[in-house]
Amino acid sequence: MKTRIFRSAEDQTGAGTADPTHAVRMGGQVLPAAVSEASETAGDADRIEAAAESSRQADQTVVATPPTGPIKIAARDVSVFYEGKQALFEVSLDIPDKTVTALIGPSGCGKSTFLRTMNRMNDTISGAKVTGRIAMDGEDINDRSIDPVLLRARVGMVFQRPNPFPKSIYENVAYGPKIHGLVSAKSEMDGVVESALKRAGLWDEVADRLQSSAMGLSGGQQQRLVIARAIAVNPEVILMDEPCSALDPIATARIEELIDELRERFCIVIVTHSMAQAARVSQRTAFFHMGRLVETGDTEDIFQNPRERRTLDYITGRFG
Numbered sequence: 239m240k241t242r243i244f245r246s247a248e249d250q251t252g253a254g255t256a257d258p259t260h261a262v263r264m265g266g267q268v269l270p271a272a273v274s275e276a277s278e279t280a281g282d283a284d285r286i287e288a289a290a291e292s293s294r295q296a297d298q299t300v301v302a303t304p305p306t307g308p309i310k311i312a313a314r315d316v317s318v319f320y321e322g323k324q325a326l327f328e329v330s331l332d333i334p335d336k337t338v339t340a341l342i343g344p345s346g347c348g349k350s351t352f353l354r355t356m357n358r359m360n361d362t363i364s365g366a367k368v369t370g371r372i373a374m375d376g377e378d379i380n381d382r383s384i385d386p387v388l389l390r391a392r393v394g395m396v397f398q399r400p401n402p403f404p405k406s407i408y409e410n411v412a413y414g415p416k417i418h419g420l421v422s423a424k425s426e427m428d429g430v431v432e433s434a435l436k437r438a439g440l441w442d443e444v445a446d447r448l449q450s451s452a453m454g455l456s457g458g459q460q461q462r463l464v465i466a467r468a469i470a471v472n473p474e475v476i477l478m479d480e481p482c483s484a485l486d487p488i489a490t491a492r493i494e495e496l497i498d499e500l501r502e503r504f505c506i507v508i509v510t511h512s513m514a515q516a517a518r519v520s521q522r523t524a525f526f527h528m529g530r531l532v533e534t535g536d537t538e539d540i541f542q543n544p545r546e547r548r549t550l551d552y553i554t555g556r557f558g
């Protein structure tokens with residue numbers, strides 16, 4: 239797949255420039271007004287017309303703004319097939335470290351499929367085949383020498399529904415360090431559990447009931463526990479597949495705050511259906527459509543000035 243990169247304002251001839259008067263500010267990011275009200279305005283019509291030309295080049299990924307800073311994961315021409323049917327088409331994407339990258343796009347466009355390529359979770363699906371190259375810190379994660387179990391400790395995953403083990407809060411967090419042999423002494427394990435729960439923002443709520451069942455926690459607490467469980471093995475990357483979709487707005491806000499704190503230490507990739515959430519929590523956004531990566535760039539740029547018509551249509555609620 240060819241990749242187009244817009245590097246300067248003069249290069250940005252794709253979808254035209256979003257009218258800033260049509261923007262609203264959400265959580266520090268600016269969204270086009272049409273994200274909240276999908277009405278068509280004169281400014282939108284101009285942009286759509288100008289964008290139509292660029293969207294004809296359907297097999298190209300537009301890199302609206304290249305990432306700055308070190309790249310943690312570099313995907314090149316990654317395709318995924320389920321029972322021979324292609325679900326992902328030659329996706330190439332650079333994911334920077336210490337950054338939240340949001341994967342957005344309509345249902346079935348391949349977001350979760352792409353997310354799973356980064357810790358080889360597709361290996362666990364019978365009939366799934368991945369081609370192309372995914373490098374983490376320059377190392378091919380699909381190389382025969384890589385143990386997928388160890389890889390999944392380095393690249394943790396948080397799913398849509400909180401999935402704590404039916405064990406105590408303590409055991410949930412201690413499980414990973416124990417099976418990976420990271421900690422042997424009990425006192426050391428106590429410290430690891432406390433630290434992971436603190437970093438996940440759950441310590442104050444559970445410190446006095448560490449031996450109680452994790453199943454007794456609320457949904458939002460369970461999701462933070464699952465995040466603590468992932469953190470406890472010192473991952474480098476955390477993949478999150480719609481981590482708030484089963485949570486109420488208050489629990490969602492808590493997880494979003496947590497994601498913002500965690501990005502200081504980890505590379506985070508999040509799949510979300512919420513445009514407002516992508517705008518609030520991410521610094522980079524990648525828009526997928528029908529198994530292809532259409533456009534990627536700085537989140538603010540993607541939401542304010544999408545170069546591709548399909549991106550504009552999606553973020554303004556015209557489809558998906």
Ligand SMILES: Nc1ncnc2c1ncn2[C@@H]1O[C@H](COP(=O)(O)OP(=O)(O)OP(=O)(O)O)[C@@H](O)[C@H]1O
Nearest residue numbers: 320321325343344345346347348349350351352363
């Ligand atoms: N385990 C599987 N077996 C067969 N086909 C699959 C499997 N998982 C995903 N697919 C197919 O791959 C395509 C991409 O699915 P995927 O779940 O990655 O999309 P998505 O963008 O994450 O969707 P959603 O937003 O609805 O979760 C879809 O056509 C889907 O039916």
